[in-house]
Structures are given as C-alpha cells and as structure tokens.
Amino acid sequence: MSLLGPCRCDAILDGAEPQDGPSLMERLDPRTRVILAVLFALVVVTVDALAALALALGVAVLAAALARLPLGLTLRRLLALEGFMVAVLLLLPFTVEGRVVAEPLGFAASAEGLRQACVIALRANAVAVALLALLGSMDVVRLGRALSRLGAPRRLVHLFLFTIRYIDVLDREYRRLRLAMRARAFRPAAGLHCWRSVGYLFGMLMVRSLERAERIDAAMRCRGFTGQFPSLEDDDIRPPGALDWGLGAVSAVMLALVVGLGV
Amino acid sequence: MAHIPDGVLSNPVLVAGAIVSTVGVAFGLKGLDPVRVPRVAVLSAVLFVASLIHLPAGLASVHLLLGGLAGIVLGWSVFPAMLVALVLQAVLFGFGGLVVLGVNTMDMAVPALLAGLLFRLAWRDGSPRRAAILGGLAGGGGVLLTAVMVACMLGLSGREFETAARLVVVAHVPVMAVEAVFTAAAVSLLARVKPEMLARAS
Numbered sequence: 001m002s003l004l005g006p007c008r009c010d011a012i013l014d015g016a017e018p019q020d021g022p023s024l025m026e027r028l029d030p031r032t033r034v035i036l037a038v039l040f041a042l043v044v045v046t047v048d049a050l051a052a053l054a055l056a057l058g059v060a061v062l063a064a065a066l067a068r069l070p071l072g073l074t075l076r077r078l079l080a081l082e083g084f085m086v087a088v089l090l091l092l093p094f095t096v097e098g099r100v101v102a103e104p105l106g107f108a109a110s111a112e113g114l115r116q117a118c119v120i121a122l123r124a125n126a127v128a129v130a131l132l133a134l135l136g137s138m139d140v141v142r143l144g145r146a147l148s149r150l151g152a153p154r155r156l157v158h159l160f161l162f163t164i165r166y167i168d169v170l171d172r173e174y175r176r177l178r179l180a181m182r183a184r185a186f187r188p189a190a191g192l193h194c195w196r197s198v199g200y201l202f203g204m205l206m207v208r209s210l211e212r213a214e215r216i217d218a219a220m221r222c223r224g225f226t227g228q229f230p231s232l233e234d235d236d237i238r239p240p241g242a243l244d245w246g247l248g249a250v251s252a253v254m255l256a257l258v259v260g261l262g263v
Numbered sequence: 264m265a266h267i268p269d270g271v272l273s274n275p276v277l278v279a280g281a282i283v284s285t286v287g288v289a290f291g292l293k294g295l296d297p298v299r300v301p302r303v304a305v306l307s308a309v310l311f312v313a314s315l316i317h318l319p320a321g322l323a324s325v326h327l328l329l330g331g332l333a334g335i336v337l338g339w340s341v342f343p344a345m346l347v348a349l350v351l352q353a354v355l356f357g358f359g360g361l362v363v364l365g366v367n368t369m370d371m372a373v374p375a376l377l378a379g380l381l382f383r384l385a386w387r388d389g390s391p392r393r394a395a396i397l398g399g400l401a402g403g404g405g406v407l408l409t410a411v412m413v414a415c416m417l418g419l420s421g422r423e424f425e426t427a428a429r430l431v432v433v434a435h436v437p438v439m440a441v442e443a444v445f446t447a448a449a450v451s452l453l454a455r456v457k458p459e460m461l462a463r464a465s
Contacts, residue, residue: 041361045269045277077357085268087434088417088427095423113423123270128357135354143354155292155300156343162304163311163347170308195441198316199448202329206305206336206449207457213301 024247025067025137030146032244036251037134041127043255050115052261053122059254060129067137074132081128085121092117140164166209173208177201266314266352267367267413269360273420280366280416287342287372295340302460303340306333310348314358328438330371331405331446334379335398336453336460341379345372366416374408382450382461389458395451402446403439410435 025033044056064074096113135143141164148157181201188194240248272280295303313329333341346368352358359367378401386397414428453460 038361041269045274045362081266081268081357085271087430088271088424091427091430092423095426116423120268120270124268124360127269127360127362131353131361132357136357140351140355153292155295155297156288156347158297158300159295159304159307159343160347160350162301163307163344163351166301166304166308167311167351170305170312174312192444195444196448199445200452202309202332202445203449203452203456206309206460207453209305209308210302210457210460213305217298217301 023066023068023137024243025063025133027243028247029240029244030138030142031150032240032248033134033138034143034146034150036248037131039251039255040130040134043258044123044126044130047258047261048119049261050118050122052258053119053126055254055261056258057122057126057129059251059258060126060133064129064133067133069133069137074129077132078125078128081124082121085124089117089121092120166213169209169212170205173205173212174201177204266359267363267370267416269362271420271424272363272366272416276416276420277362277366280363280369282365284342284346284365284368284372287339287369287376288346291339291342291344294338295343299340303337303344304347306337306341307344307347309333310344311351314352326438327442327445328371328406328409329442329446330375330409331378331382331398331402331442332449334372334375334377334405335382335401335446335450336379337375338379338383339376341375342368342372345375370409370412370416374405374412377408378402378405386461389454391451391454394454394461395447398450399443399447401450403443405446406435406439406442410439 040056040060044053047053047056093109093113096110096116098110098112100108100110102109138146141161144157144160144164147160148154178201181197186194186197188198310329310333313327316326330341330345333344337344346364349359349364349367349371353360353364382397382401386394410432414431417424417428417431450461
C-alpha cells in the first residue's frame with residue numbers, strides 16, 4: 001500500500017518525461033496554460049448545449065494529445081472520477097420529471113433526466129481532461145511559480161511549494177513506518193485495532209515530518225532565507241512568445257465556437 | 264476529500280462557495296506566520312494523501328477525509344491548507360474540478376474549522392485521554408458535517424439531486440466511524456508526544 005497509489009511520487013513531482021523533445025504543451029508558457037485551463041473550465045460550466053459540450057470534450061482530448069498524456073493512466077483517473085459521479089448520474093433520469101422514455105423495474109426514466117446526466121458527464125470529463133492536459137502534465141513547482149506570477153498571494157504559493165515537498169517527505173516516512181508495522185505483523189483489516197493503528201501511524205508521521213520541517217527551517221534561516229525562493233533556472237519570466245499568442249488565439253476561437261454552439 | 268466534480272452544481276451555489284472560501288483563505292493567510300508555513304504544509308500534504316489511503320471498513324473500503332484532525336492542528340490556516348490540497352488533487356489526479364474549488368474547499372474547511380475551535384475550547388487540562396475523546400468527536404463530527412454540507416450543495420443546486428444528496432450522507436456513515444477512531448488515536452498520540460502542536464494553533 002504505497003502512499004501515492006500505483007504512481008510513483010517522483011513521477012508526479014517531475015511531471016511527464018518527454019519522450020522525444022518537449023511536447024507542444026511543454027513549450028507553452030506555464031502562465032498561458034493556467035489561464036487557458038481557467039477559461040476552459042468557466043466556459044464549460046456556463047454552456048448547456050450537448051453539441052457544445054461534446055466539442056469542448058473534443059478540444060480537451062486534443063489538448064491531452066498535444067500534452068502526450070499517457071492513455072492508460074489518464075483513463076484510469078477518469079474512471080475514478082466516474083466512480084464518484086455514478087450515483088448522481090444513474091439517479092438523474094429517475095428524479096428529473098419529464099417525458100418518460102423507459103420504465104425499468106417500474107421506475108419512470110425521463111428524457112430530460114437522461115439529457116442532464118449526459119450534460120454533467122460531458123462537463124466533468126471535459127474539465128478533468130483539460131486540467132490533466134494543461135496543468136497535470138506540468139512540473140508542479142513550475143505551476144506554483146506560474147501562479148505566483150499571475151498574482152496568487154505569496155504565502156499561498158509558499159504553502160503550495162512546501163506542500164509539494166512534504167508529499168515526498170511524507171511518502172518516504174510513511175513507507176518506513178509501514179515497514180516497521182509489517183515487521184510486527186500488522187495487517188490492515190476492518191476493526192478498531194487497524195483504524196487506531198493507522199491513527200497512530202499518521203500521528204507519528206505528522207510529528208516526524210514536522211520535526212524535520214523545523215530542522216530544515218532552522219537550516220534555511222542559517223543560510224539567510226528571507227521568505228523568497230530564488231531560483232537558478234527561472235526562465236519563465238520572459239514575456240509570452242509567438243507560440244503562446246498563437247495557441248491562445250486558436251483556443252480563443254475554439255472556446256468562442258463552444259459558446260456560440262451553446263447559447 | 265469532498266470531490267464534487269465540475270458541471271454538477273448550479274451557478275449561485277458555485278458563487279457562494281467561492282465567496283466563503285475566498286474569505287476563509289484570506290483570513291487564514293493573514294494570520295499565517297511565515298514560520299508556521301512548514302507546519303501547515305505538512306498538514307496540506309497529509310490532506311492530499313489522505314484520500315489515497317483506503318482503510319477496510321466492513322465490506323467496503325473507505326478513504327479518510329481528515330478534516331477534524333487538520334482543523335485541530337491548524338485552526339484558520341485549514342482554509343489555505345485545504346485549498347492547496349484540493350488544487351493538487353484536481354491538477355494531478357483529476358479529482359474534483361476547477362470552478363467547484365470554492366465549494367469543495369468550503370465543504371471541507373468549515374467543518375474542520377468548527378471541529379478545531381470546539382476541540383480547543385473543550386481541551387483545557389492537557390490530558391491525552393480527554394484529547395482522544397474530543398479528537399474522536401471532532402473527527403466523526405467533521406465527516407458528518409462535511410457530508411451534510413455536500414448534500415446541501417447538491418440539494419440547493421436542484422430538486423433532482425435530493426436523492427443523491429441523501430445517498431452521500433448515508434455513504435459517509437462508515438467513514439465517520441473509521442475517522443472518529445483514527446482521529447482519536449492520532450490526536451492522543453500528538454497530545455502525548457508533541458502537545459504544542461495541538462495547543463498553539465492560531
């Protein structure tokens with residue numbers, strides 16, 4: 001039972017490994033990607049027509065292809081999302097009133113309900129795919145810096161960057177503690193003992209991580225940390241290039257098309 | 264974590280959630296001493312991984328929310344901590360969405376904040392046993408309130424979601440039991456090993 005599930009923590013933190021040269025998505029300025037993601041989500045949540053939402057999902061899939069997202073992993077993540085929504089989606093045809101199209105087991109399913117279920121499924125998936133493509137494929141530290149340049153509060157960005165770091169620290173610490181528990185024949189099973197043991201495990205995890213954080217903080221102060229993260233490889237400060245403007249324009253046209261279809 | 268995806272809730276609910284969370288995050292950041300950023304980040308990381316850890320509970324397995332624990336340790340900083348954890352989950356795993364971030368943050372952070380406030384009000388004597396009992400209440404109560412809030416957001420978005428909203432609350436009952444025991448243990452350990460973690464939250 002790894003803390004970060006099937007995916008390796010390093011893989012998450014380093015972003016997708018480029019196979020042959022950087023993908024088109026990677027050559028975009030991180031700020032462009034953040035702005036596009038926000039605009040896309042806003043548009044998708046606003047429009048209501050099925051055709052527009054289908055187009056939006058298509059655009060998101062295109063972006064995923066540009067970002068060279070791994071197909072299997074992406075599908076698995078979407079499946080997890082579907083698992084969450086399945087109750088809402090399955091119930092909608094029966095809870096929305098309207099023209100009855102089918103009556104499985106005596107419950108009336110309405111066309112309006114089916115339509116609304118489709119709308120929700122399309123929207124949720126379009127936004128999820130777009131997020132994974134635009135932001136999930138990016139090194140999260142770069143994402144943090146991009147957010148900072150876009151005017152996110154400095155403390156929030158610090159918190160963001162420290163959190164990324166501690167996810168990795170926690171993961172290692174967790175594995176160590178779990179190994180110790182396994183060496184003492186602990187096996188997860190439903191029951192007070194298991195739940196309490198995991199409670200102690202997390203308590204200890206927090207104590208250890210925090211003590212480590214305090215040591216790091218002290219060391220950073222010794223080296224003159226003033227609350228800023230200077231970066232040696234901070235090349236994001238350039239103004240947006242031709243690629244950003246070009247792709248921005250293409251995206252704007254596509255979003256306008258989605259809105260046009262939807263209103 | 265309460266991951267309502269994008270596209271489900273109605274616009275007024277989304278706006279209300281965004282406003283509540285913005286105020287909460289602003290307030291949390293304002294009171295956040297730079298020295299405490301690492302502590303808050305540890306908790307954000309814990310919140311982030313909480314939903315990846317599945318514990319067996321009867322026939323099903325549940326994942327923890329950890330709102331109560333975060334509220335007890337963090338106080339108002341739980342708002343930014345929750346926001347960061349949710350952003351990372353949305354971006355890296357596609358859990359939840361972008362426009363619903365406000366609502367999701369609110370659903371998690373408000374119960375956590377209340378649980379933390381009540382815990383600190385009631386835990387005066389510093390005994391680990393009492394901390395465990397209160398921690399259990401905070402953990403279980405936090406989950407219940409989060410489930411009720413998620414249900415309310417769904418219910419307010421349209422009558423057609425009412426059945427699903429009830430299901431959400433029912434589905435969280437086993438989580439409540441697991442999380443109460445879990446939080447009781449975690450908090451009693453903190454009370455014994457590092458009590459200043461529980462006492463000093465702003």
